[in-house]
Amino acid sequence: MPYEESTALLDEETHEAINIDRTKGDFVFPERHKFDAGHGLSAKTIDYICDVKNDPQWVREFRHKALQVFLDKPAPTHWATKDLENIDFDRIRYYLSDGEKPKRSWDEVPPEVLETFERLGIPEQERAFLAGVEAQYDSEAAYSNMKEELTKQGVIFVNSTEGLKNHEEIFRPWFGKVIPTGDNKYSALNSAVFSGGSFIYIPKGVKLKQPLQAYFRINSESFGQFERTLIIADEGAEVMYMEGCTAPKFETATLHSAVVELVALKGARIQYVTVQNWSNNVFNLVTKRGLAMEDAEVRWIDCNIGSRLTMKYPGVIMKGRRARGEVISIALANTGQHQDTGAKMIHAADETTSNIVSKSISVGRGRATYRGQVHIPRHLKGCRNNTECDALLINSNSRTDTYPAITVRGNRHATQHEASVSQVSEEMLFYMQQRGLNEGQAMSLAVNGFINDLVREFPMEYSVELKRLIDLEMEGSVG
Amino acid sequence: MTTITRPSWFTTRQEAAKARFESLPAPKRGDETWRFSNLKQLDFDGFSRSAGVPPASDDLVARSTGVEKTAAKFVFVNDSLVFSQSSVPEGVVCLPLAEALVSHCDLVRAHFMKQETRLGSAKFAAWHESMVSNGLFVHTGDNVELDGAIEVHHWISGPNTVIFPHTLVVTGKSSKVRVIDIFRSADDLSPGLAIAFNDLSAGQNSRLDYTAIQALNEVTRIIQINETSTARDASAMGFILNTGASWARNECLSRLEGAGSRSDMLSVSIPAREQEYDQRTFQHHVSEGAYSDLLYKNSLYDNSKTIFSGLIFVDEGAHHTDAYQTCRNLLMSDACEANSMPGLEINADQVKCSHGSTSSQIQDEEIFYLRARGIDPVRARQLIARGFSVEVVERLNDPATEELVLRFIDDKFAHIAGGGA
Numbered sequence: 001m002p003y004e005e006s007t008a009l010l011d012e013e014t015h016e017a018i019n020i021d022r023t024k025g026d027f028v029f030p031e032r033h034k035f036d037a038g039h040g041l042s043a044k045t046i047d048y049i050c051d052v053k054n055d056p057q058w059v060r061e062f063r064h065k066a067l068q069v070f071l072d073k074p075a076p077t078h079w080a081t082k083d084l085e086n087i088d089f090d091r092i093r094y095y096l097s098d099g100e101k102p103k104r105s106w107d108e109v110p111p112e113v114l115e116t117f118e119r120l121g122i123p124e125q126e127r128a129f130l131a132g133v134e135a136q137y138d139s140e141a142a143y144s145n146m147k148e149e150l151t152k153q154g155v156i157f158v159n160s161t162e163g164l165k166n167h168e169e170i171f172r173p174w175f176g177k178v179i180p181t182g183d184n185k186y187s188a189l190n191s192a193v194f195s196g197g198s199f200i201y202i203p204k205g206v207k208l209k210q211p212l213q214a215y216f217r218i219n220s221e222s223f224g225q226f227e228r229t230l231i232i233a234d235e236g237a238e239v240m241y242m243e244g245c246t247a248p249k250f251e252t253a254t255l256h257s258a259v260v261e262l263v264a265l266k267g268a269r270i271q272y273v274t275v276q277n278w279s280n281n282v283f284n285l286v287t288k289r290g291l292a293m294e295d296a297e298v299r300w301i302d303c304n305i306g307s308r309l310t311m312k313y314p315g316v317i318m319k320g321r322r323a324r325g326e327v328i329s330i331a332l333a334n335t336g337q338h339q340d341t342g343a344k345m346i347h348a349a350d351e352t353t354s355n356i357v358s359k360s361i362s363v364g365r366g367r368a369t370y371r372g373q374v375h376i377p378r379h380l381k382g383c384r385n386n387t388e389c390d391a392l393l394i395n396s397n398s399r400t401d402t403y404p405a406i407t408v409r410g411n412r413h414a415t416q417h418e419a420s421v422s423q424v425s426e427e428m429l430f431y432m433q434q435r436g437l438n439e440g441q442a443m444s445l446a447v448n449g450f451i452n453d454l455v456r457e458f459p460m461e462y463s464v465e466l467k468r469l470i471d472l473e474m475e476g477s478v479g
Numbered sequence: 480m481t482t483i484t485r486p487s488w489f490t491t492r493q494e495a496a497k498a499r500f501e502s503l504p505a506p507k508r509g510d511e512t513w514r515f516s517n518l519k520q521l522d523f524d525g526f527s528r529s530a531g532v533p534p535a536s537d538d539l540v541a542r543s544t545g546v547e548k549t550a551a552k553f554v555f556v557n558d559s560l561v562f563s564q565s566s567v568p569e570g571v572v573c574l575p576l577a578e579a580l581v582s583h584c585d586l587v588r589a590h591f592m593k594q595e596t597r598l599g600s601a602k603f604a605a606w607h608e609s610m611v612s613n614g615l616f617v618h619t620g621d622n623v624e625l626d627g628a629i630e631v632h633h634w635i636s637g638p639n640t641v642i643f644p645h646t647l648v649v650t651g652k653s654s655k656v657r658v659i660d661i662f663r664s665a666d667d668l669s670p671g672l673a674i675a676f677n678d679l680s681a682g683q684n685s686r687l688d689y690t691a692i693q694a695l696n697e698v699t700r701i702i703q704i705n706e707t708s709t710a711r712d713a714s715a716m717g718f719i720l721n722t723g724a725s726w727a728r729n730e731c732l733s734r735l736e737g738a739g740s741r742s743d744m745l746s747v748s749i750p751a752r753e754q755e756y757d758q759r760t761f762q763h764h765v766s767e768g769a770y771s772d773l774l775y776k777n778s779l780y781d782n783s784k785t786i787f788s789g790l791i792f793v794d795e796g797a798h799h800t801d802a803y804q805t806c807r808n809l810l811m812s813d814a815c816e817a818n819s820m821p822g823l824e825i826n827a828d829q830v831k832c833s834h835g836s837t838s839s840q841i842q843d844e845e846i847f848y849l850r851a852r853g854i855d856p857v858r859a860r861q862l863i864a865r866g867f868s869v870e871v872v873e874r875l876n877d878p879a880t881e882e883l884v885l886r887f888i889d890d891k892f893a894h895i896a897g898g899g900a
Contacts, residue, residue: 079511320879378814393828402823402834407515409817411810411840421825421832 024399025120025246027048029112031220033138034398037095039222043067046192049095053161053195058172066181066191066348067255070155073185080433081338083309087283087434087443092224092255094137094193101143108137113142117306120246124216129459131210132157136227137217139195150208156201159210163199170201175230175324178261178291186285186311190226190259197227197258202237202268202371211240211273211459218282220248226257231261233268233296240460242273246306249279253308256282260289264298266320271299286312289344292352293321301457302329304465305338313371315344318352328457330466337421342371342404343387351382358389359451362398368403370419378409387417392450394443395423484589492591496608503602512599515786515818516757518702520726525686526672528610528639530559533636536561539665540701542631546659546879549843550627552679556634556665558613558642561638570620575630576645577615586618590680594706596761598730603702606614607674615660619685621652628657628690628880635673635699636665646677650685650713657688659880663723664696665677671699678706681713683737688716690880694887695723697754702728709769711737718875720884721748721756722891735769735797738745747868749888750783751895762788762804764797767827773804776871778864781816788820791834794828804834807839810869811860812900860900865892 011067018210037045037054037342046067050060058127075084103109106123117123117135126133132146134157150157154168181191198214218225233239247254255279264270265420270290278284284307300314301396316325345354360368370389391400402419424446432442448455494564503646506513506521515857533556540562543554551573554562560575567573579587615631631645650656664671671694681687695701701724707715721727733742736822748756762771777785787806808817820836849859868888873882892899 026635078509101692268571313671378816381813391823391825393825393830396798396828397826400823400825400827403820403838404822405514405818405820405838407816407818408808408838409815410813412813413810414839415837416839417821417834417836419821419823419834421823421830423828423830 014449018219023311025277026248029219030249031096032098033220034099035095035097037093038116039093039191040090040091041067041094045094046247049193051193052095052097057164059164062176063192066188070185070188070192073188075185081309081340082313082336087253087255091252092220093222094224094226095195096220096223097138097140097379098372102144104145106143109143113137115344116217116219117143117215117420120186120215120217125213125288126198129210130213131208132212134159134198134214135217136196136214137155137223138220138223138265145214153206154203155208156199158199160194160197160199162228163230166287167199168200170232171199171230174232174261174263178258178263178289183287185289186257186390190228190257190287194226194228194259197229198231199229199241200231200241202233202239204234206427207238211242213242216243216245218254218256221250222252222254224257227258227298229258229260231270233265233270235265236267240271240273240459242462244275244277245375246277247279247282250279252281254282255285257285260288262298264290264292264296266293267295269297269311271301273458273462274303275466276304276306276310280306280308280334282307284310286314288312288314290316290325292316292318292320292323292325295322296320297324298324299326301329302327302341304331304341304452306376308336309338309340311340313342313344315346317346318354319348319353321349323349323352324386326382327358328454329358330451330454331368333360333362334366334422335364335366338367338369340369340371344373345385347376347380347383347474350380353384356386357454359392359454360400361392361394361447361450362400362427363394365399367399367401367439370403374404374414374415376408376413381412383413385415389419391419392423392447393421393423484581485756486580486588487695488588489580492678493510493609495689496605497505500602500605500609503554503603503605505553506599507860510599512759513818514788517726517755520755523641523672524864526639527760529637529727530842532556532559532561532587535636535665537633537634544662545630545632546628546883548627548879549630550625551629553615555613555633556636556646557640560613564777567625568623570623572616572618572627574616575610576614576616580820583616587616587647590678592649592676592678594708594732594734595860596704596730598732598761600702600704600728600730603674604704604865607645607676607704610643611622611645613649614644615658617648617658619649619651619654619656621654623651623654625656626691628659630659631661633660633662633673633693634665635671638669640669641674646674648678648687649680650682652682653684654682655686657880659690659692659883661692663694664699667696668698669696671695673699673701674713675701675703677703679708679715679717680755681707681709681715681896683710684712685695686714688760688877690718690875690884692720692884692887693727694725697723697752699724700726703730704730707732707742708734708736709740712739713737714741716745719746719747720887721750722887724846726754726755729758731759732763732783733771734763734765736765738766738768740766740769742771742773743874745773745871747871747888748777749784749868749891750777751780753782758788762791762800762802763787763792764791764800767797768799769797770801771803774867774871774874775832776809776813777807778809778867779817780811782814784816787836788822789834790824793825793827793830793832793834796830797827800827800830800832802832806836808838810838811864845886857897857900858883860893861898864899869872
């Protein structure tokens with residue numbers, strides 16, 4: 001087949017494949033909000049949120065201060081995409097809730113909320129393999145429950161509001177410490193209007209065998225979701241936390257801007273798994289960072305399939321000796337999508353090691369970007385970093401960029417960075433077709449082969465789901 | 480200084496450039512093209528052009544030794560021509576820029592500073608354009624091969640002197656040219672400044688090799704801006720050696736404009752003491768089916784610092800591109816600092832692109848291996864460090880140029896404690 005002809009065909013078919021998949025999260029229920037902060041953001045909005053949530057005074061001050069930082073900071077368009085200028089902060093609604101407390105049982109959850117999460121398969125997954133679930137609907141959690149024996153062991157798994165009110169002595173010392181308000185414009189915005197998200201505390205030596213899960217759902221048009229998550233794993237504790245997210249496809253763009261802070265104390269281990277599948281008019285601007293003390297490990301396992309623009313660079317500050325940081329990332333960018341993802345590794349103690357493996361796939365006119373930062377200061381010794389980023393281009397107008405920045409001071413460290421860009425070759429497809437696969441199956445197999453070693457890093461139930469998702473995205477993507 | 484008549488288009492360009500220089504903002508913190516840079520180095524107050532040729536220029540001419548066999552040789556002291564010798568064949572224009580502006584006015588005009596400076600130094604390129612008075616102009620007809628290199632020595636003499644050396648090379652169809660620029664200071668103690676520009680345009684199926692040797696004294700700063708373009712099936716090679724200067728900024732931009740063209744971008748930097756080298760590169764694939772390969776190697780001693788920021792940019796439609804980019808840092812002290820930002824922006828498919836960046840020290844195993852063969856540890860480190868740079872030098876593929884470059888490299892090692900160990 002001539003080259004141009006085959007690519008023209010690819011686009012149309014790919015487009016169809018996208019539409020098939022999006023339907024899973026693309027449904028909406030009528031709004032039924034008791035509390036609505038209205039459109040736009042001002043000091044009044046902050047006070048409204050504080051009043052509804054009955055925030056303590058220190059939180060109110062924290063929010064007001066953050067609002068000022070947000071207003072003062074310019075959008076980072078000198079290095080990031082100009083698409084950020086299309087976010088109209090005056091049209092967004094910053095707080096929506098029905099005023100109900102999160103329920104401990106699915107039976108008490110309002111029927112349309114229950115149906116939403118049923119359709120997304122959450123209660124089923126909870127029964128099958130989860131230690132606890134929190135399900136957030138717009139600004140607040142609708143459901144929050146955890147296995148009873150964990151409560152007995154002293155594990156705390158609540159939403160952020162409950163965390164800051166009922167567990168202030170653990171919550172407050174770490175809140176906003178890993179990611180200060182002024183870290184960037186969008187972390188400041190989150191600090192001003194945050195609502196929902198999880199607060200988790202795992203006591204010394206407690207190792208959770210099953211993961212905890214949070215699911216974030218946007219149901220209202222022009223709504224901005226700003227959840228705030230803080231996870232603290234005390235000495236020797238272990239936890240895996242998974243988050244998923246979807247939104248229906250509205251006419252206007254929606255904003256999701258979360259802040260996630262992880263604290264792994266001595267010898268602790270935190271794994272944070274994200275499968276992001278927002279509809280593709282969501283701006284997803286997320287700040288995620290972990291702090292790893294001596295012998296601790298923080299792993300970010302990140303998969304971005306949805307959204308219009310995602311900007312997310314999970315980071316690890318390795319503050320204790322022999323701490324370890326890792327980011328495993330898969331991004332799939334389709335037409336109309338820009339996945340701008342990466343990793344930030346800050347070495348702040350001797351013998352710390354970090355690893356970044358990033359794979360991206362650009363389909364149709366999609367654009368995938370990797371941005372990374374690795375920093376090893378002078379006074380340390382024995383630090384190591386490995387960075388690998390590979391990009392796969394499916395169509396002739398797909399786009400991929402890589403912008404790493406690596407600083408090494410002193411000669412007692414080792415870093416290596418490698419990146420490659422390639423595409424599924426005609427020969428490879430031809431070979432597989434010879435063996436009886438149709439072209440779509442062949443493409444899907446090639447793409448799955450490209451990310452297979454990373455998919456295995458996800459919990460089993462997720463990796464099956466992921467493979468299926470990618471199969472769907474690729475279905476019929478070639479003639 | 481004698482008054483020289485300049486063509487009116489040139490004076491107009493210089494006036495416009497002056498206005499641009501004055502209106503463009505200075506680089507500031509937060510500019511991506513100046514990330515990790517030490518912006519304090521950009522304070523150029525107190526530098527001025529020297530008036531006339533300094534008295535000791537005969538001595539500098541005598542010290543201007545390069546390769547044995549040259550096609551042409553020019554020596555400039557503070558941008559003034561003090562020596563010239565040329566034996567280029569017919570069909571080749573090889574003249575000091577000041578002379579070419581008069582004798583080949585339209586030819587210079589057609590090629591003079593055509594590309595936009597986009598790697599951060601637009602302001603300083605404008606400064607250069609407004610001040611440039613001399614340099615090298617080479618233009619060849621079709622099917623001409625030069626025997627031996629065109630060698631140009633640029634000296635800075637006297638305290639607080641600024642020079643604006645310019646090199647403009649245009650090759651015709653299927654011709655072959657090699658140019659060597661050597662930047663040096665007359666003495667070790669006078670602070671100097673060079674705002675240099677070299678513009679290389681390789682015509683169809685031609686071969687253009689350019690080597691810049693920067694061995695200024697360690698109280699001098701230099702900004703060197705390179706712009707290279709390659710036509711169909713052309714091949715251009717740009718090599719930069721940095722051993723001197725307290726601070727050097729290199730901006731190299733290669734535009735691959737013709738199918739089947741090739742650009743090799745090479746550099747060896749050996750900073751020691753407090754030296755800082757800041758290198759920015761851009762491999763711009765405009766046409767499909769072109770090839771570019773970049774290899775930059777830094778050996779860092781003492782408190783030195785390097786920045787490498789490279790970008791491979793593949794335009795929409797530039798399919799079947801092969802582009803490679805490698806930056807390697809050899810860390811020879813525990814106080815040095817290496818920053819690497821290897822980047823890719825790909826807008827086409829059927830593309831083979833990769834980049835790699837490493838930072839590491841000499842491994843104990845390597846020293847052990849050489850010691851087991853009777854070589855003492857100091858010598859072993861010297862050998863490994865030298866071999867690290869030689870790998871790039873060999874890519875020059877011309878024994879005479881390689882020998883010249885190695886002479887400067889060995890001279891640098893001789894001025895590092897332990898001979899580069």
